[in-house]
Amino acid sequence: MDPDWLHELFSPYGRVGIRRLFGGQSVYLDGLIVAFVADDVLYLKSDAETAPAFDAAGLAAFSYLAKGExxxxxxxxxxxxxxxxxxxxxxxxxxxxxxxxxRAAAKKAGGRRGKPAAKRSRSTLAP
Known part of the structure; x- marks a missing residue:
């Protein structure tokens, strides 16, 4: 898909960024990835909360073969x-x-903030 067309399509919804992604493009709105294009098909980000709307409309998930199997x-x-x-x-x-x-960005950020730094093992030798 033409990056200019993608920019025009998504510009009413925020600041648009288009980047190359594995032979396609990813679409960012205000810094968050919301879509990507693979084989000239546009796919939109979903999660457990939004999946029912996509399911009801018969919109399939993007899938791929991992290690060919x-x-x-x-x-x-x-x-x-x-x-x-x-x-x-x-x-x-x-x-x-x-x-x-x-939600994905908040979850990712929340996971980083609450984690303590890895403790280093200190070996103490008694005299």
Missing amino acids: RRVLTSYRRAPEEALEDPDALRPWVMLAQSAAG
């Missing part, structure tokens, strides 16, 4: 085709993706 499902769901042509139809899906991305 095991299928891995990701937290990214196919964007509805009609939403790519209609900004009003895209809005609720982008809102879901932004909320999922925000």
Whole structure:
């Protein structure tokens, strides 16, 4: 997909960043990754809270084969085709993706803050 088109598509929702990602592109809004493109298909970030909306619309998760044997499902769901042509139809899906991305970032940040630094083992020798 054309990066200019992606920028135009997502610009109503925040500051857009487009980066290369494994032969496709990733889409960032206000610093958070909310979507990516693989094989000319747009996928939006989801999580346990937003998955039911994607399921209800029949929007499959992006998956890949790990080491050629095991299928891995990701937290990214196919964007509805009609939403790519209609900004009003895209809005609720982008809102879901932004909320999922925000929760993922908060969870990641929370996991780092509360962890104590690894303790170093000190060997003490008695005299």
